[in-house]
Amino acid sequence: xxxxxxxxxxxxxxxxxxxxxxFFRNMGKHxxxxxxxxxxxxxxxIQYPEERRPYSPRLRSLHRLVRRExxxxxxxxxxxxxxxxxxxxxxxxxxxxxxxxxxxxxxxFDIDLGKCVFCGYCVEACPEDAIRMDTGILEFSSxxxxxxxxxxxxLLSLEPVGADGRPASPVPIPASRTV
Amino acid sequence: VILDVGxxxxxxxxxxxxxxxxxxxxxxxERKQSAIMQDRIGANRASILxxxxxxxxxxxxxxxxxxxxxxxxxxxxxxxxFTLAPFVSVFFGLVAFASIPFGDTLRLAxxxxxxxxxxxxxxxxxxxxxxxxxxxxxxxxxxASANNYALLGGQRAAALMISSEIAIGASIVGVIMIxxxxxxxxxxxxxxxxxxxxxxxxxIVTQPLAFxxxxxxxxxxxxxxxxxxxxxxxxxxxxxxxxxxxTTALFLGGWxxxxxxADGFHFPGGAIVALPHLAVVxxxxxxxxxxxxxxIFVMMLVRWTLPRFRYDQAMRLGWLGLFPLSILNxxxxxxxxxxxxxxxx
Numbered sequence: 001x002x003x004x005x006x007x008x009x010x011x012x013x014x015x016x017x018x019x020x021x022x023f024f025r026n027m028g029k030h031x032x033x034x035x036x037x038x039x040x041x042x043x044x045x046i047q048y049p050e051e052r053r054p055y056s057p058r059l060r061s062l063h064r065l066v067r068r069e070x071x072x073x074x075x076x077x078x079x080x081x082x083x084x085x086x087x088x089x090x091x092x093x094x095x096x097x098x099x100x101x102x103x104x105x106x107x108x109f110d111i112d113l114g115k116c117v118f119c120g121y122c123v124e125a126c127p128e129d130a131i132r133m134d135t136g137i138l139e140f141s142s143x144x145x146x147x148x149x150x151x152x153x154x155l156l157s158l159e160p161v162g163a164d165g166r167p168a169s170p171v172p173i174p175a176s177r178t179v
Numbered sequence: 180v181i182l183d184v185g186x187x188x189x190x191x192x193x194x195x196x197x198x199x200x201x202x203x204x205x206x207x208x209e210r211k212q213s214a215i216m217q218d219r220i221g222a223n224r225a226s227i228l229x230x231x232x233x234x235x236x237x238x239x240x241x242x243x244x245x246x247x248x249x250x251x252x253x254x255x256x257x258x259x260x261f262t263l264a265p266f267v268s269v270f271f272g273l274v275a276f277a278s279i280p281f282g283d284t285l286r287l288a289x290x291x292x293x294x295x296x297x298x299x300x301x302x303x304x305x306x307x308x309x310x311x312x313x314x315x316x317x318x319x320x321x322x323a324s325a326n327n328y329a330l331l332g333g334q335r336a337a338a339l340m341i342s343s344e345i346a347i348g349a350s351i352v353g354v355i356m357i358x359x360x361x362x363x364x365x366x367x368x369x370x371x372x373x374x375x376x377x378x379x380x381x382x383i384v385t386q387p388l389a390f391x392x393x394x395x396x397x398x399x400x401x402x403x404x405x406x407x408x409x410x411x412x413x414x415x416x417x418x419x420x421x422x423x424x425x426t427t428a429l430f431l432g433g434w435x436x437x438x439x440x441a442d443g444f445h446f447p448g449g450a451i452v453a454l455p456h457l458a459v460v461x462x463x464x465x466x467x468x469x470x471x472x473x474x475i476f477v478m479m480l481v482r483w484t485l486p487r488f489r490y491d492q493a494m495r496l497g498w499l500g501l502f503p504l505s506i507l508n509x510x511x512x513x514x515x516x517x518x519x520x521x522x523x524x
Contacts, residue, residue, distance in 0.1 A: 022215075
């Protein structure tokens with residue numbers, strides 16, 4: 001231990017020079033900002049609900065089901081995603097598609113987001129590119145476990161994240177929510 | 180006679196309002212200053228009718244929250260002491276301000292009004308006596324909760340206060356020797372003089388070592404970081420653990436108020452300029468407020484710069500560092516007075 005460190009006082013002064021340097025530099029920027037210099041930022045804080053940091057395009061966010069041109073789900077209820085899902089959070093019931101060219105479609109397609117681990121395997125496994133995790137929606141929550149189950153029509157209604165990085169759809173309220 | 184009573188009442192009222200309101204405001208200052216030091220913004224969401232005013236409403240929001248919270252009392256706690264403890268610490272924290280002078284004598288309509296809640300000729304002793312009594316509140320709190328961790332916290336607080344108050348008392352002796360009085364108003368007046376014709380004879384000039392010792396010990400006595408071993412968030416939860424609601428607010432006020440004394444004490448009084456009497460008094464009061472503010476800024480700077488001392492380190496600093504140095508300061512002051520002859524006053 002150096003002598004100055006043992007004495008401590010010099011080290012205190014050194015530390016205070018650093019912290020007060022931050023204080024006065026940031027204070028100057030805050031004042032400049034208040035006086036109209038909008039580019040002067042005295043803090044690194046992102047004011048979250050109003051401001052968002054840009055997300056990576058690879059971000060795995062809330063799932064959505066891709067629609068065909070007639071609005072029916074692109075999903076053919078092949079059960080690949082349900083099979084691959086390590087959390088067993090997908091539940092599919094198949095039914096006939098009205099179009100005879102298409103074999104099946106899901107009558108029910110429930111995702112229990114309370115169980116989902118956001119691994120993205122369902123997206124990888126899908127042979128029809130019918131499920132994607134590109135809504136950019138992260139703020140889903142519920143007072144009950146039931147409320148975390150998102151059903152087919154809610155998932156079908158979602159849009160991919162906008163070019164500005166903000167979610168294009170509002171945070172959906174699933175039909176299963178009872179509160 | 181009624182007027183005299185009214186004047187006394189007014190003096191006391193001024194001091195109490197000053198201390199209490201500053202205490203509330205300091206919570207905001209502390210949050211904002213620490214935020215700016217750490218490249219953050221700080222609490223800014225409390226709003227009244229959409230107005231946020233840089234988070235100034237947060238102290239009000241905190242007060243409402245603390246007042247409306249459940250006043251939890253542990254089952255085995257000593258009810259009397261548990262309730263009494265926060266009042267004891269706040270009471271002694273507040274009455275200690277009574278003899279702090281915030282200006283010279285005000286002359287209005289043939290009356291002489293000392294700008295000080297109580298004029299005491301042993302003001303220095305009074306302040307330290309009241310501050311030392313404040314530790315009883317902390318010890319009571321630690322004991323009354325019937326909780327081992329709270330007891331440990333209270334004991335640490337008591338040990339810390341004793342070890343630092345020895346240094347406070349010993350370092351102030353040098354000031355008393357220089358200005359030759361125990362009356363705080365006299366000490367302040369003595370500091371209005373000049374050394375070598377230009378240097379104001381402030382305490383920091385005549386007693387630089389005592390100033391540093393007093394500041395360090397003063398921070399330790401308030402139990403704020405880096406001396407917050409009684410709380411020691413990461414080690415023990417401390418005596419705050421079972422104080423909720425209003426009692427917490429009182430306790431927070433309890434340690435915010437005392438170090439104000441340490442500030443206002445070392446830098447009181449002001450310059451004398453040829454101005455109307457009222458302006459002089461106003462300037463003195465203003466200078467007092469500015470000096471207190473500067474010292475608060477410095478103490479918060481220290482609090483947000485330094486990591487916490489370990490308990491044994493704080494003890495070693497108090498007993499083996501501050502205490503011997505303050506004794507040395509007494510010796511040096513005595514020698515200087517002997518060599519250079521007499522006091523500046």
